Amino acid sequence: xxxxxELALTEAIREAYIEEMRRDERVFLIxxxxxxxxxxxxxxxxxxxxxxxxxxxxxxxPAMTGCAMGxxxxxxxxxxxxxxxxxxxxxxxxxxxxxxxxxFLHGSQHPLPMVMVGTCGVGRRVGxxxxxxxxxxxxxxxxxxxxxxxxxxxxxxxxxxAIRDDNPVFFLWHxxxxxxxxxxxxxxxxxxxxxxxxxxxxxxxxxxxxxFQVGNALKVAEKLSAEISIEVVDPRSFEPFDRETLxxxxxxxxxxxxxxxxxxxxxxxxxxxxxxxxxxxxxxxAPVKRVCHPHFPVxxxxxxxxxxxxxxxxxxxxxxxMGS
Amino acid sequence: xxxxxxNCIELFRTLVRAMALDRVMMRxxxxxxxVGFYHExxxxxxxxxxxGFFLSKNDIMLPHYRAHGLAHMLSKRVDxxxxxxxxxxxxxxxxxxxxxxxASFPADHIFGSxxxxxxxxxxxxxxxxxxxxxxxxQIVMNCSGDGSYGSGRSHEALLMSANWQLPIxxxxxxNGMAQHSSMEKLFPGPNISSLASGFxxxxxxxxxxxxFACAEIAQVAIAHVRAGKGPIFVECKTLRAQEHSVGGVNKxxxxxxxxxxxxxxxxxxxxxxxxxxRLIQLGLLTEKEITExxxxxxxxxDALAExxxxxxxxxPSIEELQSAVYA
Numbered sequence: 001x002x003x004x005x006e007l008a009l010t011e012a013i014r015e016a017y018i019e020e021m022r023r024d025e026r027v028f029l030i031x032x033x034x035x036x037x038x039x040x041x042x043x044x045x046x047x048x049x050x051x052x053x054x055x056x057x058x059x060x061x062p063a064m065t066g067c068a069m070g071x072x073x074x075x076x077x078x079x080x081x082x083x084x085x086x087x088x089x090x091x092x093x094x095x096x097x098x099x100x101x102x103x104f105l106h107g108s109q110h111p112l113p114m115v116m117v118g119t120c121g122v123g124r125r126v127g128x129x130x131x132x133x134x135x136x137x138x139x140x141x142x143x144x145x146x147x148x149x150x151x152x153x154x155x156x157x158x159x160x161x162a163i164r165d166d167n168p169v170f171f172l173w174h175x176x177x178x179x180x181x182x183x184x185x186x187x188x189x190x191x192x193x194x195x196x197x198x199x200x201x202x203x204x205x206x207x208x209x210x211x212f213q214v215g216n217a218l219k220v221a222e223k224l225s226a227e228i229s230i231e232v233v234d235p236r237s238f239e240p241f242d243r244e245t246l247x248x249x250x251x252x253x254x255x256x257x258x259x260x261x262x263x264x265x266x267x268x269x270x271x272x273x274x275x276x277x278x279x280x281x282x283x284x285x286a287p288v289k290r291v292c293h294p295h296f297p298v299x300x301x302x303x304x305x306x307x308x309x310x311x312x313x314x315x316x317x318x319x320x321x322m323g324s
Numbered sequence: 325x326x327x328x329x330x331n332c333i334e335l336f337r338t339l340v341r342a343m344a345l346d347r348v349m350m351r352x353x354x355x356x357x358x359v360g361f362y363h364e365x366x367x368x369x370x371x372x373x374x375x376g377f378f379l380s381k382n383d384i385m386l387p388h389y390r391a392h393g394l395a396h397m398l399s400k401r402v403d404x405x406x407x408x409x410x411x412x413x414x415x416x417x418x419x420x421x422x423x424x425x426x427a428s429f430p431a432d433h434i435f436g437s438x439x440x441x442x443x444x445x446x447x448x449x450x451x452x453x454x455x456x457x458x459x460x461x462q463i464v465m466n467c468s469g470d471g472s473y474g475s476g477r478s479h480e481a482l483l484m485s486a487n488w489q490l491p492i493x494x495x496x497x498x499n500g501m502a503q504h505s506s507m508e509k510l511f512p513g514p515n516i517s518s519l520a521s522g523f524x525x526x527x528x529x530x531x532x533x534x535x536f537a538c539a540e541i542a543q544v545a546i547a548h549v550r551a552g553k554g555p556i557f558v559e560c561k562t563l564r565a566q567e568h569s570v571g572g573v574n575k576x577x578x579x580x581x582x583x584x585x586x587x588x589x590x591x592x593x594x595x596x597x598x599x600x601x602r603l604i605q606l607g608l609l610t611e612k613e614i615t616e617x618x619x620x621x622x623x624x625x626d627a628l629a630e631x632x633x634x635x636x637x638x639x640p641s642i643e644e645l646q647s648a649v650y651a
Contacts, residue, residue: 028457052457058487063480066446067453073435074384074454074462093440104649106428106436107419111651143649166651 007184009177012152013041013117016159017079019188021049024077027163030055030064031081031117038083039119039178061090065116069099072114077163085118085172086132099168100143111166115159121174121212122261122293122308127300130175135210136260136267138170139239145193147237148172150214152182154236157191165193174212194240198249202231205318206249208272209259210235213309217259220314228322238268246272247280254285257317259309264292289317326540329608331377335399335539336599336609337617339373342395343596344621345404348629349391352412353570357633359413360424362570365391367533370595371497371560374538375467376400378546382460384433384451386444388467388497390564392425393437396467402432405628414635421638422645433462442475444468449481452490452555463549464492470516470559471502479519482555486523489554493545494520496557497532499564506576520557532562535599565589 007015021027028049032038035046035056046054057064061082068078082088088095095116102112120133138146145167149155155173162169199214200221207230209217214234221230231249235241250256256276260269269290276288291309298304327335346365353362365372372388372395379385379400387393392411397404407427410417418428426437433451438444448466455462472478473496485492498516500507507516517527526548530541538560545556565586567574574581603609609617640648 058480058483060480060484062477063446063449063484066443066448066477066481067450067484070435070447070450070452071454071457072450073430073447074433074451074458076454076457078450091446093438093443094446098438098443102436103651104645105419105423106426107417107422108648108651109428110430110435113651145650 004183005186006181007152008040008179008181009149009152009155009173010039010041010179012156012184013159013173014043014045015184016156016163017041017045018048020160020163021053026075026077027079028053028055028076029079029081030057030068032057032059032083034081042081061087062094065091065094065099068114069094069102069112072112073110077113079115079117079163082116082118084130085120085134086129088116088118088134096137096141100141103167104143112168113166114168115162116168116170119173119175119178121176122298122304124175125300125302125304128298131298131304133172133262135172135238136262139268139271143168144239145169145237146172146239147193148174148211149236150199150211150234152180152184154191154197156184157189158193158236160188161190161193164190169193172211176212191236193237194242196233196235196242196245198231198245199234200230200232202229203252204229205255205257205321206231206233206246206253207257207259207314207318208233208235208246211261213259213261216309216311216314219311220318223311224315224318228318230318241272243275243279246276247283250276250280250283254283255321256284256288257314257321258288258290259314260290260292261308262293263295264290265295267292286321289321291317325536326543327536331539332536332603332608335373335377335535336603338377338399339370339395339535339596339599340617341621341624342369342373342391342398344625345394345398345628346391348625349394349411350570352629358411360411363390363392363568364566364570365395366565367590367594368497368499368562368564369395370535371495371532371538371562372396372467373399373535374542375465375495377539378542379465381432382462383465384455384462385465386448386467387427387434387437388469389437390469390497393427397427397429397434400432400434402429402434405632408628409632409635412632413637414632415638416635417638420640441472442477444472445475445477445481448492449484449490452485452492453488455491456488461550462491463546464490465495466492467495467497469502470496470498470500470507471510473516473519474502474510482520482523482525485555486525489552491549491552492555493549494525494555494557496559497562498559499562501564501568501576503568504573504575504577509577515559517557517559525555525557527557527559529559529561532560533593533595533598535595536602563589563593
């Protein structure tokens with residue numbers, strides 16, 4: 001953090017790509033219209049690394065995912081870019097079942113190093129497929145690591161960790177943070193998958209939030225700072241999940257609100273709630289409260305701006321937990 | 325013929341061994357000893373033997389699922405004992421007893437299987453891409469049936485491999501059936517290989533009951549892709565003279581399949597008998613030598629099953645399995 005240089009979130013991802021592709025010639029990118037590019041994180045990469053290392057594919061999600069899987073089995077280190085993470089559902093068998101379960105089912109003999117990348121997030125008025133956040137679905141399937149940064153700094157470090165991991169990693173980034181700037185050091189660094197970060201320290205209540213929702217949680221923490229001391233914990237990766245950091249926070253605050261922009265039903269927030277019940281029940285002074293996307297499809301129009309977790313909904317949840 | 329005399333004898337020996345293994349697998353599943361299910365190869369194993377025969381250890385192969393790929397693995401000189409052990413759920417199985425029926429021989433560039441028909445196509449693109457990017461000289465032998473071309477994944481793979489001119493042989497063992505449905509109802513034409521022309525991929529059709537014809541076309545296809553001429557499609561017309569999965573129905577839609585026809589296929593179109601007769605006619609083997617090859621193959625298959633049955637069942641602890649998820 002020494003230089004004070006600032007990059008946008010997508011520029012930080014791009015820097016991770018460039019550094020890793022220069023370091024390791026096995027790394028390559030594959031996706032739909034990534035050469036042009038569609039999003040800034042692949043800007044200029046085909047020019048530097050060649051069109052046979054930054055590959056535009058037909059609109060064929062199963063084939064691009066399977067291509068990455070096969071190439072990884074043959075010793076390369078692919079990065080598949082779905083554009084929108086919701087498009088990975090077209091390749092559900094490959095993305096959710098096969099890549100994660102290959103290693104285990106085939107006797108844990110052979111690694112499968114590959115990264116899947118997609119943007120997601122509610123609030124852009126683009127409807128369900130362009131918004132849906134698949135981390136709840138992903139963590140349900142064994143063998144896939146899943147992460148999502150809330151700052152450009154985390155984006156670079158998590159992406160470099162994902163590329164160097166010997167397992168499939170799904171790297172999600174939030175569309176609303178595409179050009180959000182923050183300090184990013186020029187040097188090589190890694191943020192290990194499975195290490196949560198305390199984004200703001202507090203003593204009265206813990207908010208667990210990811211991606212874009214970390215910003216909303218911090219807004220609420222700041223607004224209420226005179227009356228409630230809120231600690232904001234960003235898991236940074238959903239699998240592996242750093243439960244210890246959350247439980248340590250709860251030892252201090254004893255109250256938990258989980259903000260999860262994914263659908264409420266059977267999602268990450270539900271999973272964390274269950275884990276806290278099993279491993280930290282005695283730490284709680286109040287029931288856990290979730291602030292999620294309600295259990296209906298992500299709508300378009302003007303509706304999604306208030307169906308997603310907002311500072312208002314988070315504040316209401318915080319007050320409910322503090323009052324109980 | 326482009327095949328040497330030695331090729332012919334060894335191809336025949338491999339087919340006899342593969343069919344002996346298939347019979348032993350049938351015996352095991354009927355005795356309730358095989359884990360999972362089994363899809364008999366029967367008289368459809370000549371294409372599989374031809375597909376693997378001319379591959380090197382470094383070439384990548386996706387075995388077809390019929391006879392769960394035993395003919396393919398045998399001809400690629402993989403140690404099929406490990407696969408037998410796997411299918412019996414034993415310690416020492418190629419997937420440590422975790423898969424029932426998957427092949428995993430990474431050193432032989434057979435990376436695995438999937439329970440989904442059509443899952444072979446996307447990964448084959450990745451194998452071909454990796455071979456090309458590494459300039460390794462490897463080729464990909466992607467074996468499947470005609471039914472798998474109902475999966476859109478096959479069309480995506482044909483498209484991407486044609487775009488990138490990847491070294492992939494699309495080796496189709498077309499038996500005219502997809503589970504309990506006739507391909508006549510599932511594909512609007514007589515030859516599945518006609519698909520290839522839409523992608524500018526050259527194709528061949530061969531009699532899948534003729535072992536030596538399959539082997540010759542395999543040589544042609546392998547030479548084509550190894551020379552960097554892009555993908556190629558081979559359709560081996562073969563026969564399924566029994567049900568899809570052991571113990572299941574043997575119907576095409578609502579109609580039972582004709583048992584007399586299937587009996588006639590087994591009598592007249594058995595690739596082992598056809599190839600054996602040809603070798604005698606060519607003076608390459610005597611009847612006595614053929615009988616000896618059969619006896620040795622049966623002996624090998626029995627011994628293999630016996631050895632695997634004597635292994636302990638793979639029953640790892642939950643903790644061991646939990647720690648095996650990630651590399």
